[in-house]
Amino acid sequence: xxxxxxxxxxxVTEKGKYVELRCDPISGHTAxxxxxxxxxxxPEFLIYFxxxxxxxxSGLPNDRFFAxxxxxxxxxxxxxxxxxxxxxxxxxASSLTSGSRETQYxxxxxxxxxx
Amino acid sequence: xxxxxxxxxxxxxxxxxxxxxxxxxxxxxSVYLFWYVQYPNQGLQLLLKYLSGSTLVESINGFEAxxxxxxxxxxxxxxxxxxxxxxEYFCAVSIIQGAxxxxxxxxxxxxxxP
Numbered sequence: 384x385x386x387x388x389x390x391x392x393x394x395v396t397e398k399g400k401y402v403e404l405r406c407d408p409i410s411g412h413t414a415x416x417x418x419x420x421x422x423x424x425x426p427e428f429l430i431y432f433x434x435x436x437x438x439x440x441s442g443l444p445n446d447r448f449f450a451x452x453x454x455x456x457x458x459x460x461x462x463x464x465x466x467x468x469x470x471x472x473x474x475x476a477s478s479l480t481s482g483s484r485e486t487q488y489x490x491x492x493x494x495x496x497x498x
Numbered sequence: 499x500x501x502x503x504x505x506x507x508x509x510x511x512x513x514x515x516x517x518x519x520x521x522x523x524x525x526x527x528s529v530y531l532f533w534y535v536q537y538p539n540q541g542l543q544l545l546l547k548y549l550s551g552s553t554l555v556e557s558i559n560g561f562e563a564x565x566x567x568x569x570x571x572x573x574x575x576x577x578x579x580x581x582x583x584x585x586e587y588f589c590a591v592s593i594i595q596g597a598x599x600x601x602x603x604x605x606x607x608x609x610x611x612p
Contacts, residue, residue, distance in 0.1 A: 387541070414598065425502070425588050425602030426542070439599065474542070483592035484530050484549050487600060489542040 385409070387490035389475050395496045396465055404460040404493045408477030415458050416487060417450055418474040426474050432458060433481045465497045500525040502589050504603035511579055512611050519574040519606045521563075521589030529591040531572040532600065533563055536586045545587070548572065559583075584610045 388407040396402050408415050414433055418426035428442040432452045440450075447465075452458040462469055472494050476487040505520040523529065533545040546557040553565040563574045572589060586607050590600040 416599065418600075418602075423507075423604070425504075425590075425604050426600070428599035428601070431598050433598075442599065476542075481598055483594060483598050484547075485598075486544050486547070488544075489534075491541040 387475055387477055387488055389473075389490040389493050391493060392491065393494045393496075395498065397498050398465060398467060400465050400497075402462050402465055402495065404462075404473050404495070406458045406460070406475030406477075406490060408456065408458070408475070409479075409488055410456075412477035412479050412488075413455070414478045414481045414485065414487075415452060416476040416478075417458070417460050418476065420472040420474055420492070422471075429460070438481070462495075465495075467497050470495055470497045500529065500591050500593065500601045502591055502601055502603035504587075504589055504606050506606050507604065508607045508609065510609045510611060513581055514578050516577050517575065517579050517583075517608065519587050519589075519608065521572045521574065521603060523570050523572065523589070523591050525570075525591060525593070528594045530594060531563075531565055532590040532592070533557075533561070533572070533574050534588045534590060534602075536588065536605075538585070542588065545574075579608075579610050581610050581612065583608060 390405045417429040420426040431439040435455045447463045450460045472492045474492045476489045478485040501524045531548040534542045535545045548565045556562045589603040
């Protein structure tokens with residue numbers, strides 16, 4: 384079956400602009416996660432959804448970052464007033480159910496470059 | 499808070515040689531342990547995980563990792579590597595009770611030379 388998909392695969396924007404990154408999880412997966420990976424580093428947790436609600440948003444770096452999952456499937460990560468430091472690979476993952484023993488399945492990522 | 503340290507950022511080895519990628523973690527509570535692999539131009543995929551039971555876990559492609567609670571380690575090993583094992587390997591933990599998130603190490607780039 385289809386895996387996790389993310390669009391766009393690459394996004395170039397200018398400092399101060401608004402961007403949206405989309406994640407389509409594996410069908411039937413109730414849990415969805417966003418991570419950010421800077422060059423040479425491991426992924427860092429941003430936010431986790433169980434169904435439509437954000438169960439844990441402790442990793443969002445500041446109030447310029449926001450994510451939604453209105454119907455419990457597709458999720459959008461929104462970044463306002465982008466800064467050069469936001470440049471990174473943004474990864475989405477989903478798992479069948481919530482639970483820290485569950486395998487998270489990752490998408491290919493969106494590479495964001497803020498000029 | 500949890501943290502994961504991968505002691506080697508890069509590991510070059512010759513084909514058919516053994517390899518060990520080191521991973522140590524720090525946590526005040528019990529954790530599950532994972533190794534994820536990222537092949538060139540592909541997304542992260544699970545290689546193996548330790549949840550409970552036998553401390554030695556194996557993957558389908560010949561890797562194994564051993565959970566050592568006293569040393570808080572979860573090193574990844576393979577007795578004989580292939581060119582196709584060239585990838586970046588990430589060790590990660592999640593808390594057994596509580597937050598669902600994965601905490602990753604910095605990654606180890608494994609390069610196989612012919």
